[in-house]
Amino acid sequence: MESAHTLSSVANQKTCDTVPAPQNLLIRSSRPPSPSPQATTTSLFDVPPMINADEDVDIPMEEPTAEEKQQIALFPPAPTGRKLCIRHQRMADEGTNLKLQHSLDLLPDDERSSIAQIWSSFSASSHARRDLILRGILTMCCFTELSLLSDQLREIIRIDPFTLFPSELALRVLSYLDAATLTRAAQVNRNWNRLANDDVLWKTMCQQHIERKCTKCGWGLPFLKTKKAYPPGADGRPAVPARPSSFSQTKRTIDELDRDIYPTESPSKRHRSSSPEPSPLSPLGSPGPSGPMSQFEAYEAQKCVTRPWKDVYHERHQVESNWRKGQYVVSTLKGHTEGVMCLQFAEDLPHPSFPVLITGSYDRTARVWNLETGKEIRTLRGHSRAIRALQFDEAKLITGSMDHTLRVWNWRNGQCVRTLEGHTEGVVCLQFDGNVLASGSVDTTVKVWNLRTGECFTLRGHRDWVNAVNIWDSKAGSSDHIAEPSASNQLPDIDAGKMLFSASDDGVIRLWDLNLRQCVKQYHGHVGQVQSIKLLLLDEGSDESDGTTPQEPDYAEIAAQFQSSVGEGPDEPEDLVTPEVGTIVPFNHPYTQLPSGMPGFAPVSVSIPTVPPADHPGFDSPAFAPSATYEAHDHELQANRRLPLQKRTGPLPILISGSLDNTIKVWDVERGQCMKTLFGHIEGVWAVDSDRLRLVSASHDRTIKVWVREQGRCLTTLVGHRGAVTCIALGDDKIISGSDDGDIKIWSFARDAKPILPLSSGAVAA
Amino acid sequence: MSITLISKEGAQFLVSKPVADRIGVVRDCAYGADFWLGYAVATDDSMGITLANVTSSILSKILVWCEHYKDMEPLVDGDSNMEFPEWDMAYIGHDMNQILFVLEAADYLHIPGLLLLACKGIADVLDGRNPRGICDLLGIVMDFSHRQEVDMDKENGYWRWFLHPT
Numbered sequence: 001m002e003s004a005h006t007l008s009s010v011a012n013q014k015t016c017d018t019v020p021a022p023q024n025l026l027i028r029s030s031r032p033p034s035p036s037p038q039a040t041t042t043s044l045f046d047v048p049p050m051i052n053a054d055e056d057v058d059i060p061m062e063e064p065t066a067e068e069k070q071q072i073a074l075f076p077p078a079p080t081g082r083k084l085c086i087r088h089q090r091m092a093d094e095g096t097n098l099k100l101q102h103s104l105d106l107l108p109d110d111e112r113s114s115i116a117q118i119w120s121s122f123s124a125s126s127h128a129r130r131d132l133i134l135r136g137i138l139t140m141c142c143f144t145e146l147s148l149l150s151d152q153l154r155e156i157i158r159i160d161p162f163t164l165f166p167s168e169l170a171l172r173v174l175s176y177l178d179a180a181t182l183t184r185a186a187q188v189n190r191n192w193n194r195l196a197n198d199d200v201l202w203k204t205m206c207q208q209h210i211e212r213k214c215t216k217c218g219w220g221l222p223f224l225k226t227k228k229a230y231p232p233g234a235d236g237r238p239a240v241p242a243r244p245s246s247f248s249q250t251k252r253t254i255d256e257l258d259r260d261i262y263p264t265e266s267p268s269k270r271h272r273s274s275s276p277e278p279s280p281l282s283p284l285g286s287p288g289p290s291g292p293m294s295q296f297e298a299y300e301a302q303k304c305v306t307r308p309w310k311d312v313y314h315e316r317h318q319v320e321s322n323w324r325k326g327q328y329v330v331s332t333l334k335g336h337t338e339g340v341m342c343l344q345f346a347e348d349l350p351h352p353s354f355p356v357l358i359t360g361s362y363d364r365t366a367r368v369w370n371l372e373t374g375k376e377i378r379t380l381r382g383h384s385r386a387i388r389a390l391q392f393d394e395a396k397l398i399t400g401s402m403d404h405t406l407r408v409w410n411w412r413n414g415q416c417v418r419t420l421e422g423h424t425e426g427v428v429c430l431q432f433d434g435n436v437l438a439s440g441s442v443d444t445t446v447k448v449w450n451l452r453t454g455e456c457f458t459l460r461g462h463r464d465w466v467n468a469v470n471i472w473d474s475k476a477g478s479s480d481h482i483a484e485p486s487a488s489n490q491l492p493d494i495d496a497g498k499m500l501f502s503a504s505d506d507g508v509i510r511l512w513d514l515n516l517r518q519c520v521k522q523y524h525g526h527v528g529q530v531q532s533i534k535l536l537l538l539d540e541g542s543d544e545s546d547g548t549t550p551q552e553p554d555y556a557e558i559a560a561q562f563q564s565s566v567g568e569g570p571d572e573p574e575d576l577v578t579p580e581v582g583t584i585v586p587f588n589h590p591y592t593q594l595p596s597g598m599p600g601f602a603p604v605s606v607s608i609p610t611v612p613p614a615d616h617p618g619f620d621s622p623a624f625a626p627s628a629t630y631e632a633h634d635h636e637l638q639a640n641r642r643l644p645l646q647k648r649t650g651p652l653p654i655l656i657s658g659s660l661d662n663t664i665k666v667w668d669v670e671r672g673q674c675m676k677t678l679f680g681h682i683e684g685v686w687a688v689d690s691d692r693l694r695l696v697s698a699s700h701d702r703t704i705k706v707w708v709r710e711q712g713r714c715l716t717t718l719v720g721h722r723g724a725v726t727c728i729a730l731g732d733d734k735i736i737s738g739s740d741d742g743d744i745k746i747w748s749f750a751r752d753a754k755p756i757l758p759l760s761s762g763a764v765a766a
Numbered sequence: 767m768s769i770t771l772i773s774k775e776g777a778q779f780l781v782s783k784p785v786a787d788r789i790g791v792v793r794d795c796a797y798g799a800d801f802w803l804g805y806a807v808a809t810d811d812s813m814g815i816t817l818a819n820v821t822s823s824i825l826s827k828i829l830v831w832c833e834h835y836k837d838m839e840p841l842v843d844g845d846s847n848m849e850f851p852e853w854d855m856a857y858i859g860h861d862m863n864q865i866l867f868v869l870e871a872a873d874y875l876h877i878p879g880l881l882l883l884a885c886k887g888i889a890d891v892l893d894g895r896n897p898r899g900i901c902d903l904l905g906i907v908m909d910f911s912h913r914q915e916v917d918m919d920k921e922n923g924y925w926r927w928f929l930h931p932t
Contacts, residue, residue, distance in 0.1 A: 131775075155905070156905075157863055158862075158863075158903065158904050158905030159866065159905065160904045160906045161866055161869070161888060161904065164866070165869070165870075165873070169869070169881075169885060172881075172882065172885040173885040173886075173888045173892075174889070175885075175889075176885060176889030176890070177889050177892060177893060178893070180894075181889075181892060181893050181894060181895070184895065184896050184897050184900070185892065185897070185900065186918070187915075187918050187919075188900050188901060188906055188908065189901075189906055189909045189910065190909050190910065192900075192906075193910075193918070
C-alpha cells in the first residue's frame, strides 16, 4: 500500500474554516527534506495541528468583529468559497444549525447573548485553547450532561470513510468483503456504488470462486464457458482444439472465459466496461463507412465489448444458486427403444456449432443428438448386441459392446472406421486418452490398446466383470514428466506414470501401472459390485488436500483394509502379469526372468504397498523416497510400487466410486484409504460423476442425487426417471442421465433454462 | 538506542529502536537524515520526533502493534483471502471510529501492515450489513434517485438470497 501520501494530498481540502486555520506551524523536529507527510496536514474530524506547548506562541489570526464572530459561531453553513471539514460540510447539509438557532430564539435576550458569547469565544480560539476549554467544560459536567454528550457524540462522530480516504484505501477495504456485502455496499450511495462495482474487485472475486471452492465462504461457481460465436463466414476455429468436457482434467482459468459481448445480448444493459483492451469486434480498425456516426458507433462498440466481471460473477452465482436450491428445468429425449447404458456430451467442440450428446443403448445403436434442439442427428448401427460403453472426442467415437468388440467410428458421418477384437466376452467399459485405450470386459480382464499401432496387452487380476476403467496420468503436470528415451524405445506410446484404475463386480478397485503392467494397489471397502469410478484431481490447498488423516476416520474399516491388503497378498498370484502370447513382452522385465519369491526380488504380491505411518522411523529416510524420475525398467520394484507419497506437488488425486452396495465412496488415491462414504441411495448406484464443485450419482432406485462432496451431504434428489438410472454426465450447469426405460433426461440448472423440446415434459421446479 | 515520540498533546513515548522502526515516518526521520545530510539525527537518546497528527491514545494503541511486530514481519501485501492472525483481529476490534483513527494514523505514519489490518477491520465491521445498516453506521445519506434505486434493486436483487444460503 503506497497510499501514504495520497491522504495528505486530499487533506488540505479538508481544512475547516469554522476556525481560522493556524498558520506557520512550529513543529519541533528536525525533519529532513524527505517526502514524509506534511506536518500541516489536517486529520480526521478537523483536528488542528499541534502547537508547541512549551513555547507559548500565539498564532496570528485575524480578529473578526463580534458580529462576525456570532455569525461564524451560529451559522457555519459554508458560504461559497469557504472550506469546511467533512464534519461541518455534513452538518450544513443536515440543517443542524437551524435547529440550534430555533432553540436559542426561545430564550430571553440576555441569556441568548451570553450563550452566543460563550460560543463565539470558543469559536475564535485556537485549537489548543479549544481543547483546554472543552476539558474545563467536561470537568464541570454532571452525569446527565455527560450522557447527553455521549449520545450526541455517537451520532455526530460517524463518518463515511470513503469520502475521507482515497480510492485505493477504499478499494482495499472493499477487497476484504464477500460478494454479498459488496453487492450491498453498491447500494449505499453513488460513491460507494462506483467503488463497489470496480472491475478489479470483481475479477478477484471471480478468481476466488470460479472453478474452485472459496476457502472462506464455501461457494464455488461453475465455469460456464460460453461458446465462441464467430461472425458468419469467418473461419473461426480456435488454434487450440477444445478438450472434450467430460474428460478434461486440467484446470481451467478464468482468463479463458470469453467476456466479449455479442449482438445477442443487449449492449444497453452493459453500461460499463473498465477493461480498455480493444476487442476483435471493435470496428475501429476495420474498413467501414467513415463519418461522425460510425465513429460514435465505434466508440460505443469499444465501450461495450467486454462484460463487467460483476456480471460474469452474478451469472454464475445464479447458476450455482439453482444448483443449491434444486431449481432446474428438465427435458426428455426419446428415441432409444431399449435402456440407455452410456452417454457423453461435449459443449465446447470447435465444430459443429451446437453441443453434442452421444448415447449408447441396449437397442444396439449409438445415437448422436443435438443438445440445443433435442433432435437426433444420426444413428450408428453396426454392433450386434448392446452398446455398454462409449467415449468420443472431436475426431472419433469408440464404443464397446456386449458383442465382444470395440468399434471406432467417425461420428460426424456415421462410418465405422475400425473394429477391435480381442475380448472373449462383452465389453462393458472403456476409456481412451490420446493413443491409449483401455477396455474392461465380462471376461474379467482389462485390455490396453495402442490406437496407433493396434497392439494390445491384457491386465489380469479381477475375478469378475470389469465395470469401469479410468486412465490417470499420475505424472502429468509434474516437472519430471519427461519421456525417457530408453523407455520410449520399448514402449513407445505409454508415458511414464500412466496409471489405470479398474473397478469390478468382485468389489475391488485396482490401480495398475501401465508401464509395468501390474496391479500396484487395491482399494477394498465396497461390499457390493463396483459399477462406476471417477478420478478427480483437486487443487492443492483444497479441503481434502491438507488433511493428514481421512476426514471420516472409520478406524475399523481402515484396520480391516490394512489387514486384508497385507494378508491376502500371497494368495493372489493373479496379480502377476503373465505376458500373453502375441502381446509385447517388456524387455528385461523382472517377471520374464525371475520367478517371484527369488531372493532379492520380493514377490510382487507380498509387497502390497501399505503406507507407513508418518511417525514411522523410516518415513523420512531417503531410502523410502520414490525415485523421482520414473525408470520403467529398473529393478527397484519396491521404489516404483510406492506411489509418490511425500513432497507431492500438483493436484491431489481422489477417486470416487459407486457400488451396488448403495454407497458412494471417496478414496484417497495415494494412501489407498476410503476418506468418506456417502449414504442415501436406497438401491445400488450405477454411475457417478463429479467435478470440482459437486458429485452426482445415478441409482437403481430411479433417482439422481447431487452431493456436496466435502461434507458428504446430499443436496438435491432428482426424481423423474421411470426406470433405473444407468448412466450420468455432469456439466457446469446441467446433468444428463440415461435410464433403463430408454429415456434420456437433461436437468438444466442454467440461468434462463428452458425445456429443450416443448413437446416433451415441461418445466418442473422443485 | 531508543527514540522519543511526541504525540499531538505533547505526551512523550519512549520506544526502542526495533519498535520505532515499524513506523515508516520515524524510520525516515532517523535514517533519512543520515542519508540526506550525511549524519544521523538520532545519535543518542535525546532524539524526539513529534508526530503532530496523532493523539496520545491512538499513538499508544499503535505502539502496542509495533511492539507486537518488532521481531516479526506483519502481513504486508497480497491476497485479500489471506487471514490475519487472531491477535491482529482482536487488536483492531470492532469500533469503527477507533479503526478509522488507526487507519488514518497508519497512513500518516507509513505503517503498511497496520494500514491493511485497519482496512480489514473496517471490512469486518461492514460485513453482513445491508445498505441501510451501512448508512446508519456511518451516517451516510443515500443519494440515489428513486429510479436508480429501483434499477439497483433489480440488479443487485440477489443479495437477499445471499443472506440465507442453505
